[in-house]
Amino acid sequence: MSDRLEQALAAIDAANAQDPDHAEGAPAALLYGQRMSAELARLCPDASEPLQIAARGQHIERWTSPRAGYPEGRAGYLAWRADLAKHHATRVAQIMAAAGYGRADCARTATMLRKEGIKRDAEVQMLEDAICFTFLRWYFEPFAATQEARKLERIVHKTARKMSASARARALAEFDLPEGFARHFRG
Numbered sequence: 001m002s003d004r005l006e007q008a009l010a011a012i013d014a015a016n017a018q019d020p021d022h023a024e025g026a027p028a029a030l031l032y033g034q035r036m037s038a039e040l041a042r043l044c045p046d047a048s049e050p051l052q053i054a055a056r057g058q059h060i061e062r063w064t065s066p067r068a069g070y071p072e073g074r075a076g077y078l079a080w081r082a083d084l085a086k087h088h089a090t091r092v093a094q095i096m097a098a099a100g101y102g103r104a105d106c107a108r109t110a111t112m113l114r115k116e117g118i119k120r121d122a123e124v125q126m127l128e129d130a131i132c133f134t135f136l137r138w139y140f141e142p143f144a145a146t147q148e149a150r151k152l153e154r155i156v157h158k159t160a161r162k163m164s165a166s167a168r169a170r171a172l173a174e175f176d177l178p179e180g181f182a183r184h185f186r187g
Helices: 003-016 028-043 049-057 073-099 103-113 122-144 149-162 165-174 179-185
Strands: none
Touching (some): 003 049, 028 122, 049 073, 049 122, 103 122, 122 165
């Protein structure tokens, strides 16, 4: 690991260590970033430094912009998600610059964090695949318990649709998904 990569990841972790949500015994954003890095390392062991940083910083300081600060409904949700993506991209680019990365690397990571080029850009898609694997491995089960069946199936369908074909196949092999959910990963 390069010194600047180590410095950038440490700065992201330091920011995320401020998350007041300790429901799992540690700051939620810190755990999420570490889980994202672990999933990316499994899925793409030769990931570029900008992609590694994007994975770790994908939810940087997310708690600073709570969903409750936006209107209810889909439009409010989409505005919240768009604003978060901009914040994450800006904040991570600042950290990268401070660690010695040039403008091109900072811009590349910001592009990934804003999910620009999903399905067309291999690194943006790999980030999305890592996000989906992190969700399935760490967050799906507790989340599923809070959702009604039809809504949960829509969410599973949308998750599968975001993933690459190879990631969907890998998810089928790695996760014991009920048939009603597994079918969304087959096509």
